Amino acid sequence: MFFDNIALGVPRILLPNPEIDCSKWAVIACDQYVHDISYWEEVKSLVEDTPSTLDLIYPEVYLYDDEHEERIARVHSNMKRFVTDGIFRDETEGFLLVDRMLPSGKSRKGLVVTLDLEHYDSRSQSKTLIRTTEGTYPKNLEARFEVRGNASLESPHILVLIDDPKKEIIEPLFDEGHPKIVDFELMMNGGQLKYHLIENKKDIARIAQKLAKRIEPDYIHQKYGVKNETLLYAMGDGNHSFAAAQKAWKKIKSTLNDTQRTAQHPARHAMVELINLHDDAIDIEPIHRLITRVDPHTACNTFVALLNTSGSQARLEKVTSPDAQHRRTKALSSASTHCLPHRAAGDLGIIVIENPSQRTIPETMEAALDLFTRENTEAEVGFIHGEDVIDDLGNKPDALGFYMPPISKDSVFESIVRYGAYPRKSISIGHADEKRYYMECRSLVRNI
Template identity: 40%
Template sequence: MLNSRIYSEKIGVLVPEILLPKQGTDMEAWAVVACDQYTSEPEYWQEVEKKTKDKPSTYHLIFPEVYLEEENGEDRIKKINDTMKEYIEKNILTSHGPCMIFVDRKTTHAESRKGLILAIDLEKYDYNKGSQTLVRATEGTVIDRLPPRIKIRKNATLELPHVMVLIDDPEKTVIEPLAEKVGDFEKVYDFELMASGGHIKGYKIDDKEVLSNIISALEKLSDPSAFKSKYQVGDDKGVLLFAVGDGNHSLASAKGHWEIIKKNLSEDEIKNHPARFALVELSNVHDEGITFEPIHRVVFNIDTKDIFESMKNFYNNSEVTFEKLDSLDMVNKKIKESSQNTSVHTFGFVTSEGYGVIEVKNPSHNIETGTLQSFLDSFIEQNEKVRIDYIHGEDVVTKLGSKEGNIGFYLPAMSKHDLFKTVILEGVLPRKSFSMGEAEEKRFYLECRKIV
């Protein structure tokens, strides 16, 4: 049942008041990629800074993670907060009222990827292990990563989403029908994204009947009996409607911020406070434009012999083998050949001495990411100078991993069709288990919403 502000308490979905840049804004300069991308490529963000200089841009409203370790963090956060207020006061951002935005994105790898901008209730979300909430993380949340992000949100007047949340809708009842009606909706943006980001179009949906139909379709997906039948589970498994596909730590930071401020609110204030909700892009895991790519690893400041020896010792209950190969093509061929063998986990590597593959027999984890990450966590804990980064493209892994003192690891992709059932039955995946597309396909900041 929808109330006057168009909110479904049953599934925790709110039709938000969305802010977009005023007409005439350079939209290519306005929209920039998610802040957690290109963290080992400062040159990318230096180029973004040049492109957005003296122009209204979401770049001035976010804290790229490549700069998180710099000493001027407090100054950067203050400048972000001041710019948010300036954009509101000078009407650089204008309200489109309560609405959803239907998004159609063309990327370097997909002709069309459809999404729907809406707000979800953070009271329906729990990222902790064993969570049975309606909104759930798909990968492990690193609690240590949250405080600096919560700090950024603390005095912010706006939120900008790079979070992408998935639904499991094989019949395509929620988002896809909107694509057939775009002629009925007002187009609010249509432009080329910077840095090979592709092309994006957005259509405003503010018709109450259409909004009601969207929410009704989502409520049907959340029906407990249909959920149990679909996934063949019992009463001990709570309904999972929304799985966080991208931006888990961003959404977790929004949750952390909300938990702090709600302590000082009355019951009525808690029900209506804007920070209780988070703006996200909703996508169907069955959308042809949604692809799952592996997230690779690069480890810095290592001795190659030492890390291989440590790996042998770590997998003492399994048989681990190392094989040198002549090219990345040979590495990928070997990984593909091994993908059907569940008793062996295979991942590739590159160092200054060349390529190879590692095989771990009888692994204790379900997917290769878990097998490798469990070792890396242990290794990094014992070697304080060692640093790790999570990389989307094989080319970047090769470039960084082949440098002296580094090693890059290549991981296979997981099937997107296994995601919901795996999370429901086994809980969250190891962190950085998959990526929805390549780095340039990540969500670009575009829509805004007030959170104070």
């Protein structure tokens, strides 16, 4: 069942058999805890020899070890083995209504669907129904493609945002009495996961109709103040996985004849969880920048000089307290003046850029970092969650931390519509233990 006008499909879902321990089956997204091998070693010890999605993924903490090709081969082999060994229940066609109780106690609501990869473009200025929120890293994309390329199954950690401030699409579904089919505690303090199944075709069509209204010209113009726009879905988590799925589909597509290409091949779609950007359990936070292995005060002056050579008028201002830094940044910031507040070996300051060549502060930061790291190859750039972490690490003698501005939920889709994707590593939609766990699977081949 497909709704081509909104790139939406109804997945044929594979869930583990009832006798399988779901608390060992479901593991967190492969791109989490990449600097904490002890986390993944503990996951392995918890899973032991029981069937688990751990066998179907490539945790990226191991991305640079010596078993890269062997790990990918094992993943592909395990996918086929799980099907032949009868690990899954019979396929079920429908949407999954997700209730994820987070470790914080908040409940995040979602809807598992498939999206048509033909309607996605990872380029920043694309005008497709499905868009990226921020740039991708080639190394991460290549690793995901190696897994997806020859995969016979998919299990998603992809979270895709919809912009529904009145909560009219996902949230009301919980009052409709759809049967609960999954309910268990997630491992490693991940919270609780509940699934309800939506099979009725009329219910599914009604959901699709509500989504379709979001791309009607009058709705788009009233909400974002623009015309000729069709943005409906924006990547939340799993941007690299979705891009890898599209790359794999293009490779498969090139081997098909015209008739086969127009058919609904399962690899043409990717299974994702739709979540509402305005869900009370979702916190949108900026990702800050930390530069180490530099003399921080010299680095500040270098940033100013590089920005001045790129056509802007930049200057350095020093402040004496965090409150003064916040007040001064707020007073100066405008469309024609960008501010980069920072902590350099404990000293507070602001790089003020007038007539910036970039349209947004994240773009200005990204451009400045590119210029700086090109000339200072010994410097290391880290992407930091939480101002308090910059407060701490920015006190080190070789560290320069930049505070990125807060991001309003109301501005995310409008910014993508007007300016394109954010720079890489700009937005966070939750802490590591709040990320999606792998649970449901879907076949990527015509017959399983």
